[in-house]
Amino acid sequence: MFQDVKGFAQFISVERGLMLFMISIGATFLIVESLDLLKAVFLGVIAFCGWSAADVLNNIFDVDLDRLSDPFRAEYTKRLGKVGLMVAGGFTLVSLILGSITMMPWVVLLIGVGLFFGVLYSAPPFRLRKTMYKPIVNIAVGSVPVLIVAAFFNVFSLSTVILSLLVGVTTSVNSLWEDLADYKSDFSSGSKTVPIIFGFRRGLFLTIIMGYVMLPLMVCVGLLFQLGWVYYAALFAVASFVSLRLFQKRVALFKGNSDDLKRLLQLGEVLAKDFVIIAIVFTFSLMLSGLLKINPIIF
Numbered sequence: 534m535f536q537d538v539k540g541f542a543q544f545i546s547v548e549r550g551l552m553l554f555m556i557s558i559g560a561t562f563l564i565v566e567s568l569d570l571l572k573a574v575f576l577g578v579i580a581f582c583g584w585s586a587a588d589v590l591n592n593i594f595d596v597d598l599d600r601l602s603d604p605f606r607a608e609y610t611k612r613l614g615k616v617g618l619m620v621a622g623g624f625t626l627v628s629l630i631l632g633s634i635t636m637m638p639w640v641v642l643l644i645g646v647g648l649f650f651g652v653l654y655s656a657p658p659f660r661l662r663k664t665m666y667k668p669i670v671n672i673a674v675g676s677v678p679v680l681i682v683a684a685f686f687n688v689f690s691l692s693t694v695i696l697s698l699l700v701g702v703t704t705s706v707n708s709l710w711e712d713l714a715d716y717k718s719d720f721s722s723g724s725k726t727v728p729i730i731f732g733f734r735r736g737l738f739l740t741i742i743m744g745y746v747m748l749p750l751m752v753c754v755g756l757l758f759q760l761g762w763v764y765y766a767a768l769f770a771v772a773s774f775v776s777l778r779l780f781q782k783r784v785a786l787f788k789g790n791s792d793d794l795k796r797l798l799q800l801g802e803v804l805a806k807d808f809v810i811i812a813i814v815f816t817f818s819l820m821l822s823g824l825l826k827i828n829p830i831i832f
Contacts, residue, residue: 539605540605540606540608540609540612541609543603543605543606543609544589544592544606544609544610544613544617544620545585545588545589545592545620545624546585546588546589546592547585548809548813549584549588549707550580550581550584550585550588551581551813552812552813552816553577553580553581553583553584553675553678554577554578554580554581555577555816555817555819555820556580556678556679556700556816556819556820557573557576557577557579557580557581557678557679557681557682558573558574558576558577558820558823559816559819559820559821559822559823559824560576560678560679560682560683560696560700560823561573561576561577561682561686561823562820562823562824562826562827563692563696563758563819563823563826564679564682564683564686564688564692564693564696565686565688566826566827567827568824568827568828572685575631576678576681576682576685578631579628579631579632579644579678579681580677580678580681582624582625582627582628582631583624583625583628583644583647583648583651583677583678584647584651584674584678585624586621586622586624586625586628586648586651587647587648587650587651587652587654587655587674588651589617589620589621589624590621590651590652590655590656591651591654591655591662592606592610592617593610593617593618593621593655594655594656594657594660595655595662596610596611597722598715598718598719598722598724599718600718601717601718601721602714602715602717602718625648628644628648629641629644629645629648632644632681635685637684637685639684640681640684640685643677643680643681643684644677644681646673646677647673647674647677647678647681650670650673650674650677651674653670654667654670654671654674663719663722663723663724663725663726664724664725664726665725665726665727665730667708667712667726667727668705668706668708668709668727669705671701671704671705671707671708672698672701672702672704672705673701674701674704675700675701675702675703675704675705676697676698676700676701676704678700679693679696679697679700680697683697691757692754692757692758695750695753695754695757696754696757696758698750699747699750699751699753699754702747702750703747703812703815703816706740706743706744706747706808707808707809707812709727709728709736709739709740709743710740710744710804710805710808710809711805712726712727712728712736712740713728713733713736713737713740713801713802713804713805714801714802714805714806716728716729716733716798716801717798727739727740728740728801733794733797733798733801734797737786737797737800737801737804740804741775741779741804744775744808745772745775748768748772751768751815752765752768754819755768755822758822758823758826759826760822760823760826761822761825761826761829763818763821763822763825764818764819764822766818767814767815767817767818767822768815768818770814771811771814771815774807774811775807775811778803778804778807782800782803785797785799785800786800
């Protein structure tokens, strides 16, 4: 039973769906500045279903690659067979139905745009997931949930655009970290992701730099929405965590031989797992900060 639950959670990449769920709720709090929890959860479910549809589709077509990078998920996906496609279709249908319930053309259009980019990302003959354009597609897909919130409440502003950009860039950088963990399977399949094009070491440094470049954008969002100390404490915590990890692995990162690819690959896998934790912490802090801005409680 537990193995089936774990397999399904990995099959739909539940942690990323939950991140988009929290982002949608946080965006609702920040954009509308109202504790309308029912609508926030409704929009969060749309984001979760739309993102899960794209991830399920990607994992179906990634099954051969996952045999190297994630054999447990590959085996579960293989066992599902055609049921996997039904799951992808189910998530797609639910997201579109929920969008149609709003009777708002822009909301439905944006859901469709997100699903369209998900197909471009995942499905052949496009499979942009295997190209250097993968981060660009992820920016578009990650930005859509915030834009859906803005369209639902008909609130478009500079701060909304910047928040949408932040989520998109976060999603994009997250995909770069994933490329580090998937390097061996991507290389063997002939993919042209950033670490393969630039070489693993340079791709690793580029990914680290992109992670730090995000910090000013995160601070900018905090200032625009006048978020409290909880948000900045979370930023400081995740930045410190990454810096500590890099310091611990400084020998492999900075002083390793150019031929020592094995140690670098292990470091890439560690950092990829770390960034999942970081992304969850950041999205939760954004959602919590939006809530605390409306209802400070004890903070």
